[in-house]
Amino acid sequence: MTDCSDCGEPIARPDVPCPTCGAEPSNLVLDGATSARVHDVINETWRLQSRLGAGTAATVLEATHEVLGQRVAIKILAPHHRDTPHVRAAFVAEARAQANTAHPAVVRVSDIINTPTLCASVMDFVDAQSFEVTLQRL
Secondary structure (H helix, E strand, O other): OEEOOOOOOEEOOOOOOOOOOOOOHHHOOOEOOOOEOOOOEEOOOEEEEEEEEEOOOEEEEEEEEOOOOOEEEEEEEOHHHHOOHHHHHHHHHHHHHHHOOOOOOOOOEEEEEEEOOEEEEEEEOOOOOOHHHHHHHO
16 A cells, blocks of 8 residues: 555555546655655665556666666565565565576666665666566567
8 A cells, every 4th residue: 555645545556546636656655654756865875767567565666876877676665564574584685685696587686775664675777578568479
């Protein structure tokens, strides 16, 4: 569950327009606890650009390094999972494993943000079509 930044109403799916006021997903609050929004800067480094996808455990956003201009994807653990110690530990372990795996089919993780209000992994941005689009073409 997330909140619309325009009208404040709760919405069940952060990847569709707000059913109350019609605000587009890019305007929606991404994480109720930290109120991270598209165009916000997180960890004093990464400016959130757009939502790439969302699932039950995390939201993936495109972001840009404020100084270097590096384009990345940031996977942010959902608040209801972030506050569960074993889920947070598994998320960090996954990021660590990804960071230490060199394979063309595995996206490289370059950083982890692990604060009391935010758990996220920073990874290479892959400019490609979604898995859903790929399946539709088959």
